[in-house]
Amino acid sequence: MAEDWRQAGFALYVHWPFCEAKCPYCDFNSHVARSIDQARWARALASEVRRVARETPGRVLNSVFFGGGTPSLMDPESVAAVLEASRENWVWANDIEVTLEANPRSVEAARFDGYARAGVNRVSLGVQALRDDELRRLGRLHGVDEAKRAFGVARSVFDRVSFDLIYARQDQSLTAWEAELREALDMAVDHLSLYQLTIEQGTAFWDRQRAGGLRGLPDEDLAADMYDLTNEICAEADMQAYEVSNHARPGAESRHNLIYWRYGDWVGVGPGAHGRLTLDGTRWASECPAAPGAWLSRVENTGQAEDRTALSPQDIVNERIMMGLRLTEGVDMEFFEAQPILNMRAASLVEDGLMWCRDGRAGATVAGRLLLNRVIGELLVD
Secondary structure, eight states: OTTTHHHHOEEEEEEEOEESSOOTTOOSSOEEOSOOOHHHHHHHHHHHHHHHHHHSTTOEEEEEEEEESOGGGSOHHHHHHHHHHHHHHSEEEEEEEEEEEEOGGGOOHHHHHHHHHHTOOEEEEEEEOSSHHHHHHTTOSOOHHHHHHHHHHHHHHOSEEEEEEEESOTTOOHHHHHHHHHHHHHHOSSEEEEEEOOOOTTSHHHHHHHTTOOOOOOOHHHHHHHHHHHHHHHHHTTOEEEETTEEEOTTOSOHHHHHHHTTOEEEEESTTOEEEEEETTEEEEEEOOSSHHHHHHHHHHHSOOOEEEEOOHHHHHHHHHHHHTTBTTOEEHHHHHTSHHHHHHHHHHHHTTSEEEETTEEEEOHHHHHTHHHHHHHHOOO
């Protein structure tokens, strides 16, 4: 089971932790900094890539993802340095996917041309809303016109461009979301990420909600209706849900995220980055210090930023459940059948209409995806 990553692939995740401002709903590892020594950061990130590559010689790299934070604040030369380190030390797949997340405010044609020359071939834009008043409520610094211009710039440089939207926002009606989603689908190329607004601990929205200041959020019934409508309208537009929050035309799914959800191997470099790596039959979980200064200091002073923990067979089973059930395709039934108690629990969820089993695979039904935390919770092995 530890070597199952070979079926799903091998990826590199690069975390750029810096942003212009901290969004009130964001619980990602992001920081605002007045000045950034780009060359120093590029050297450190490339150094971490080379270090892990020495442990994994000859692997074929299927995907690279620059996430954040706001990776479009990186100089193209910094992106190029990291990609060159990966190209020199692993074998790049002929169809490698190299994605960079971008903020509409930091999109410039010249910068995007530089990313393309470095090897980036896919961009994901953090649009988040197509209404100016909603963008202000979400704490975004860009407007709708700026987002659309950024999308146009990205389309002029890259064949593959995705963007994110957040729904189930304050005071948002089902009709309003339908109109906004249809507008988004008219813009979209081949991929959309559509997230329900969740209030995460540690965010400004969390504090605001606890103080009674975050009113107008949808109740469970309206949120469920929004989710159903999202799937229905996207399917009509040939943008099927292949994961709980991600929709794509056939063949345009994010290969990088599929490696996560299919439980492949990935290297995580940068502050707060996580990874999963199989070495000599043991699957390791890696985690880097979240604070940018602490991460940089460890790389420069010790030559290694990450800490690793060996995963037990039970850990691997539980992670595969948590990852695989997010996918519309589900997981291989052999995985359940090899775990008698898991197989029994899955059968019970099938009877409840929350899971399906067919053609040698098992997954969450539409109703099950609405209650995914419950479904996963009932399957996890103690």
